[in-house]
Amino acid sequence: MQNTPIQIGLAGFGTVGTGLAQILLHNTEWIGKRLGRGLHIKTVLVQDLNKTRSFIPAPDTRFVDSIDALVDDPDLDIVVELIGGLDKAYEIIAGSLNSGKSVVTANKALLAEKGPELFSLAARKHLGLYYEASVGGGIPIVQTLKESLAGNRIKSLMAILNGTSNYMLSEMSQKQIDYSQALTRAQEKGYAEADPTLDVEGWDAAHKLCVLIRLAYGRDYPLNMLPVQGINTVSVYDIGKAQQFGYVLKLIALVKEQSGSLQAGVFPALVNQDHMLSKVDGPFNAVVLEGNAVGPIMLYGQGAGGLPTGSAVLADIMALVNQNAAYNNTGFLENDLRTANILQPELTVSKHFLRITVQDRPGVLAVLARIMGDQNISIAQLNQTQEAAGQFVPIVLLTHAAQLQQIQSAIQEIDSLEFVQSPTVHYRIL
Amino acid sequence: MQNTPIQIGLAGFGTVGTGLAQILLHNTEWIGKRLGRGLHIKTVLVQDLNKTRSFIPAPDTRFVDSIDALVDDPDLDIVVELIGGLDKAYEIIAGSLNSGKSVVTANKALLAEKGPELFSLAARKHLGLYYEASVGGGIPIVQTLKESLAGNRIKSLMAILNGTSNYMLSEMSQKQIDYSQALTRAQEKGYAEADPTLDVEGWDAAHKLCVLIRLAYGRDYPLNMLPVQGINTVSVYDIGKAQQFGYVLKLIALVKEQSGSLQAGVFPALVNQDHMLSKVDGPFNAVVLEGNAVGPIMLYGQGAGGLPTGSAVLADIMALVNQNAAYNNTGFLENDLRTANILQPELTVSKHFLRITVQDRPGVLAVLARIMGDQNISIAQLNQTQEAAGQFVPIVLLTHAAQLQQIQSAIQEIDSLEFVQSPTVHYRIL
Structure with a gap:
């Protein structure tokens, strides 16, 4: 039945869900030229069935408020999860995979927390779990x-x-x-x-x-x-x-x-x-x-935005249809992702921007310079200005490359000086 | 035999071919993690077998100088065409497709000239013809x-x-x-x-x-x-x-x-x-x-460049292996691309930049303004400077949106004026 429409279940009908439905409506003929099959939103899971909606995906789209109505519907080919958050979204994605449906999601929070578990489940079930929309809206x-x-x-x-x-x-x-x-x-x-x-x-x-x-x-x-x-x-x-x-x-x-x-x-x-x-x-x-x-x-x-993010969701749906079981969820063959070797953040090396607020009196610069020197931090640029009238002046230092832990030690020592008036502001320079 | 290496035939061993071979060598283990199969350059087609080469893809890579040695080799899974130009490249690509091999090419000139014919052949043969490397180097x-x-x-x-x-x-x-x-x-x-x-x-x-x-x-x-x-x-x-x-x-x-x-x-x-x-x-x-x-x-x-373009060639090779017969060559189902409806270039509307070189004498601007007005072209900005000492001055005009044919008519009239010293320079503004 190559030409029957793909049946889609949508969880959530906010900005992105509406955006997706609008794209499907406006670009129907176009999508047909590339896919050879229609995409039909059969069911939409919402929180409030009584809410008035100015736009519905298709005349026969059914609105439901129970997760089971998506997960257990044998007619659905793909479930699109767009409700966000953790627990309910997890239930929808895991439930859909367990009942044999591929999934498209925009849920970065859930993927960050439970991604390895969900990708492992998708791999065991030989199903697609696609997530282009989770990062960067429509950027591929x-x-x-x-x-x-x-x-x-x-x-x-x-x-x-x-x-x-x-x-x-x-x-x-x-x-x-x-x-x-x-x-x-x-x-x-x-x-x-x-x-x-x-x-x-x-x-x-x-x-x-x-x-x-x-x-x-x-x-x-x-x-x-x-x-x-x-x-x-x-x-x-x-x-x-x-x-x-x-x-x-x-x-x-x-x-x-x-x-x-x-x-x-x-x-x-x-x-x-x-x-x-x-x-x-x-x-x-x-x-x-x-x-x-x-x-x-x-x-x-x-x-972000309904149409750009909807565009990414649609790309995933079309890829799932086209790839026809040759799913590539993570880009790697290993299903159980190992934890990365992590470089201790304190060992990160970069240039740094420091703004130090000091009392305007003699000898201040010499003390700051001595502290930086003790930590082996080399100063690339320095700017001291008399902002308003007053006895406090900001000194901005740009350093050459230094380890974060050296900078942190220097800041700790600087901020304990009695002539320093407020905590030193610090940013990395890329 | 899922884990036997993919056998690749390479036509051309210049910048891109060498780049590809170097990436395969340096990233072997990495590619294995994603593909589960090795990529082996079995044969390289070159013009001169006697040329000394400082780098070869693999110890057992065979260099050949006959197209048939690629096209007719039943062991090759994919042929990569990187010789450029039209006739020989056509022979390699069409020959490879006809003998059942998918093809990767970086040849934009050939695709521009013969793309529809080659895509049609690939579709009839149910083979992949991929060309990421033909546009924008490594940009996907x-x-x-x-x-x-x-x-x-x-x-x-x-x-x-x-x-x-x-x-x-x-x-x-x-x-x-x-x-x-x-x-x-x-x-x-x-x-x-x-x-x-x-x-x-x-x-x-x-x-x-x-x-x-x-x-x-x-x-x-x-x-x-x-x-x-x-x-x-x-x-x-x-x-x-x-x-x-x-x-x-x-x-x-x-x-x-x-x-x-x-x-x-x-x-x-x-x-x-x-x-x-x-x-x-x-x-x-x-x-x-x-x-x-x-x-x-x-x-x-x-x-451009060997490594960026090689990266795109490699992406195509990996996609061909992963997609395993679910090839998507053109993004559309129709195999015979119809010719586009083409807007006559003269009807293109945009803003325009004109530099007119005139003799410095009274009344010149009035004539130019009259000509622009006759063509319904509205001037947005105008700059006249006395460049060196001399009697010729450049007048730069930036117009509001106008049709190209109006601009062309205006330029024709302007360039026929006896006080205009050299052909008017014209660019579109985007």
């Missing part, structure tokens, strides 16, 4: 790592994965507004949720980074071992200081292979204004990869 | 159009596809050197060949654009109907003028869908300095796509 980064760069060792991956944070940093940088104003604007524009914690504290980017690390290295980097820092403590003042030195402050998700170990983390960092990532403004996402064959490449696009 | 643009954006209607595609031209334009722009100096540097760096015609006259980009148009629209845009203009007439003077108005001059390959017809071409154009494509410097390539679901996305990377 999962496909690129899984297939297009499959022959490459990935030396490093550096990415802007959270559109909310990137929008806020762009606004702060371009309009000289502070963090709370930027957050309000992001919420007004629909880029930030009422509770922005996952975005601004770096967790959303961290979930996505865990997904990408597995694809790039075939190893699991447990979320709870990943150093994660968000943008919630970033000041417009330091953004301006970074600009003076030719840098743009970005929330960066980074992984690098270093002698067989992985160095990874999510953190705000200074990016040189000549680097392509520094040009990524507003709610956009971008991933810069360095492969040992391909060299540097960048993928750039909208990291 | 073929895969992205064929699969990741398969559910999207592509509204437009705007790309920098020729690294040689882009390197030369970057050098002219950044170092104020002229075209011939830039060409010499490109040749010294190995970015340009001794005969640079294909690159600098736009044909290489045109071949690649034909390949991308098929992937994006499922239609054939015959190469001989494509308007093609290269960078060989670009002057450093006009690059500087463009910069004064906030634009960067780039060799652009463009296709847009407009009410069911395709507008396409390769031409030097002014790109706004805020646009991501304007940041693509040196020998890099980039493709900016606008899909009706995904919105704008950009892919960026090295457009």
Whole structure:
């Protein structure tokens, strides 16, 4: 029955679910030219059956409020999980795989937490578990790592994965507004949720980074071992200081292979204004990869939104239909991903930006210079300005490459000095 | 015999062939983790068997100089065509398909000329004909159009596809050197060949654009109907003028869908300095796509070189092995690509840059303004400077959106005026 439509069960009918249904409606004929079969959303799982809906996927789409109505329906070929969160989403994905259905999901949080278990289940069942939409909206980064760069060792991956944070940093940088104003604007524009914690504290980017690390290295980097820092403590003042030195402050998700170990983390960092990532403004996402064959490449696009993310979900559905049991979920043959060798974050080497706030009196610079020297940290640039009238002055130091633990020791000693007025601000420079 | 190595026949052992062999050697173990089978270059077709080679793919690789030794060898699973050019490459690809072997090629010229015929043959034979390496070096643009954006209607595609031209334009722009100096540097760096015609006259980009148009629209845009203009007439003077108005001059390959017809071409154009494509410097390539679901996305990377292009060839080989007869060559089910509806190039609407060189005397501007007005062309910006001492002055006009045929008529009239000193220089603005 090659030409019967593929029956799809949809869990969740929010922004992405609606986006997917709209694309299916508008591009029906187009999809037919590529697939030879229709895609039909038979069932949609929602929380509230009584909610009025201005748009429904198809005249005969059935809305249900029980997980079993998806999982146990033998007519469904593919289940698309778009409800997010952990427990219910897990129940839907594991239940669908156990009952013989391939799954498409956009759920980075669940994949970060339970990915290895779910991929192992999919492999045992010989089913597809696809997740292009979980990272970077419509940017084809999962496909690129899984297939297009499959022959490459990935030396490093550096990415802007959270559109909310990137929008806020762009606004702060371009309009000289502070963090709370930027957050309000992001919420007004629909880029930030009422509770922005996952975005601004770096967790959303961290979930996505865990997904990408597995694809790039075939190893699991447990979320709870990943150093994660968000943008919630970033000041417009330091953004301006970074600009003076030719840098743009970005929330960066980074992984690098270093002698067989992985160095990874999510953190705000200074990016040189000549680097392509520094040009990524507003709610956009971008991933810069360095492969040992391909060299540097960048993928750039909208990291969120119903249509871009729906586009990625649709690509996965079409791939599942086309690949017809030759599923490639993780890009690796091993079903049980081993945990990565992890480089202690303190041993990470990079350049650093420090802003030290001191009393304006003689001898201060000599003390700071002595502390840096004791830690073997070499200073590349230094800027001291008399900001307003007053006795406190900010000293901005840019260092040459140094280990994070040396910087941390230096900061600890600096912040205990009696002439230092507030905790030293510190960012890595990429 | 799942675990026997895949036997590969290689036609051509230049930069890309050597790059591929080096990647296979360095990443053997890595590729095994993803594929479960080794990749073995059994045979290499070369022109001169007596040439000394410092590197060979494997100890038992056999070098041959007859096409039949590849095409007729029943042990070969995949033939990789990397000799370029038309006739011999055609013989190798068609011969391999006819004898039951899937093919990987980097040959954009042949695909542009004979693609429909070869894809049709591959479909009849139920074999793979993959060509990621034919466009954009290691950038996964073929895969992205064929699969990741398969559910999207592509509204437009705007790309920098020729690294040689882009390197030369970057050098002219950044170092104020002229075209011939830039060409010499490109040749010294190995970015340009001794005969640079294909690159600098736009044909290489045109071949690649034909390949991308098929992937994006499922239609054939015959190469001989494509308007093609290269960078060989670009002057450093006009690059500087463009910069004064906030634009960067780039060799652009463009296709847009407009009410069911395709507008396409390769031409030097002014790109706004805020646009991501304007940041693509040196020998890099980039493709900016606008899909009706995904919105704008950009892919960026090295457009040439042995290792990047070898990376793309390897991705195709691995995909052929993994997909195991579920081959997707064109992204569409139809085997015989129909010719696209083509928008007459003269009807293309865009903004325009004109540099008119006139004698410095009263009334000149009034005449020019009258001619533009007669053609319904509205002037957005105008700049007249007294360059050196002398009686000839350049007038630079930036227009609002106008049809190409209006601009062409205006230029024809302008260039026939007796006070106009040299042919008017004209570029489109994107």
